[in-house]
Amino acid sequence: MSRYYLNYLDELEAEAIFILREVAAQFKNPVILFSGGKDSILVTHLARKAFYPSKIPFALLHVDTGHNFPETMKFRDDLVAELGVKLLVGSVQDSIDEGKAQEEKGKRASRNVLQIGTLLSAIENNKIDCAIGGGRRDEEKARAKERFFSHRDDFGQWDPKNQRPELWNLFNGKYNHGEHFRVFPISNWTEMDVWNYIHRENIAIPSLYFAHEREVIWRDNSWIPVSEHIQLDASEVPTTKKIRFRTLGDITITGGIESDADTLEKICDEVSTMRQTERGNRADDKRSESAMEDRKREGYF
Amino acid sequence: MSNIETNINNNQLLRFTTAGSVDDGKSTLIGRLLYDSKSIFEDQLASIESTSQKKGHEGVDLALFTDGLRDEREQGITIDVAYRYFTTPKRKFIIADTPGHMQYTRNMVTGASTANAAIILIDARHGVVEQTKRHSFLASLLQIQHVLVCVNKMDLVQYSETRFNEIVEQFGDVMSKMTIKDVQFIPISALNGDNVVHRSTEMEWFQGAPLLHQLETLHISSDINKTDARFPVQTVLRPQSAEHLDYRGYAGRIESGIFRKGDEVTVLPSGFSSKIKSIDCNETSVEEAFAPMSVAITLEDDIDVSRGDMLVRTANQPMCSQEFDAYLCWMDNKPAQPNAKYTIRHTSNEQKALIKEVVYKMDINKLERNNDDKSILMNDICRVTIRTTKPLMIDEYRDNRYTGSLILIDESTNNTVAAGMIL
Structure with a gap:
């Protein structure tokens, strides 16, 4: 076999870096949605590679439910300091205190759904036009339908039945005022790919x-x-x-x-x-x- | 070296798309591939089992595995392209699962644009039908290198070798009008699993390998153009930090060919030449890099380079043109407007363009040209002449998938309205 081919992890890495560079070129104020989970850590790692020796040209946005693992918070703060990037925090607690969100009641109560409002406010308040996420298509059946560049209307909503076609590697990030994009550079990675790559690159988690x-x-x-x-x-x-x-x-x-x-x-x-x-x-x-x-x-x- | 590393270093990525008419059993085939290659998790299977029971199906309906959106589950249809993943010890696979009916052309073109291979399904009872011709034409138009024709539902024709040979012969007539390099035929039953992952015990007469084995062994290393070195610049890296004060790297992905340190390169469209000083991948520099690597290239001379420019080897250059012919596949409900301005995206370059002339429309059911109908509607495929405000650096699509392709964007809606393949 010719030596001029990439193995699949290298090809996935090259694809993700290409997407991240497109984001930097096509949007005015992109951020990485950072949860402290392995997928957002991976996206951040890939962004560091994509722009080296420059700094990552995106801030990190953390939607903070207040229900965090203390370990995750420390990890987040250490990483932000190391990379020298800006950290933006959207707080679900603030949304509740301001009366913009209503806490669920009962034993199964969770702040999961409340994150949506906080995220959309953070996007609006910070004039973010692109939020880069670590979502993967293998995770869930609705996510299997996602585009790399996924359009959101001015209410932040996704219309899965009316998505822009995505051809070759030509990505269309054009939007009207008030709309934004979600971009998923690791769409094509599976859980196994993520772990193999974290292992290969020895990424801190x-x-x-x-x-x-x-x-x-x-x-x-x-x-x-x-x-x-x-x-x-x-x-x-x-x-x-x-x-x-x-x-x-x-x-x-x-x-x-x-x-x-x-x-x-x-x-x-x-x-x-x-x-x-x-x-x-x-x-x-x-x-x-x-x-x-x-x-x-x-x-x- | 551990087992994991050995596997990763040897495994390539194969992207394929599936084409079939509504009842050809496409979803069942995908479900079968995933199930028999042990790529379906227990909780996913449990969910499919319970849905199968609710719907009153006998056994587990593997087709349900490919349903994604609520409407698709409720109506039993596929609406949009969905992507599926599975891995075997030999390869990682990405399936672009495209709907069989609604907006077929638009979705198949989308799925096929990144695919190395296409599976075309034929119902053994019906043989080659109009849709088969359409699918084959699109595979050929998109220059998919490998086509696997699966004659499905062999169980319903008593696993007949005669029937299979008839269909192979019928397909031969279709093929004569196409430019597909590598075609293989496989008799299968997706429902029963014959020749999908495991060799069929019902068709001893078939000498070939099962579908999965074929997918695992297709020779894809030579699919990428290694001759014409093309590097569209995505963005410029200028850290301006104390450590990297004068660094100026052009970031992008090599779309074809090979670049080496010291190569004489020309920047298009300006035409200035220089030599490659370094090729950087993250913190390391490499002696050579090839498609589809994402790298940053620095040059010996300080010349003006920005997004939309292309670095090429001086001795091998693309055409610089403001007017060229292309096949357009129209993808929007709003028909093409004569003489309207569109935004054209070609590599990282973006310009204004208009459709100067419709040369002919392709009737993709009859595989005939229509020279009279000049309208361009959703799902139409037309040969057109495009004029752009500034030159694009183009190659023919059949030589180069990435410098030969383009999209048109409607300036009022921002929608991607057409996919184009340059002639």
């Missing part, structure tokens, strides 16, 4: 992804961490387990799995034998069959 001892309760078929933000039933008895998280979201809805994988190599091995999708441990997706589509239409990540 929060300790939560590695197996560790934690106080948890068993709820909705996964181990939910015990924290000040969660209400326990009488029947829910906290216990200590060795777990790790496959995805990171709100501390109230992110379930862990029992695992001994405490290195990147072991995580790659574990992921390659997984028989459940990674979002199977996310209570936000379990609410209905079209939970993701409904939230995305409203303006979710």
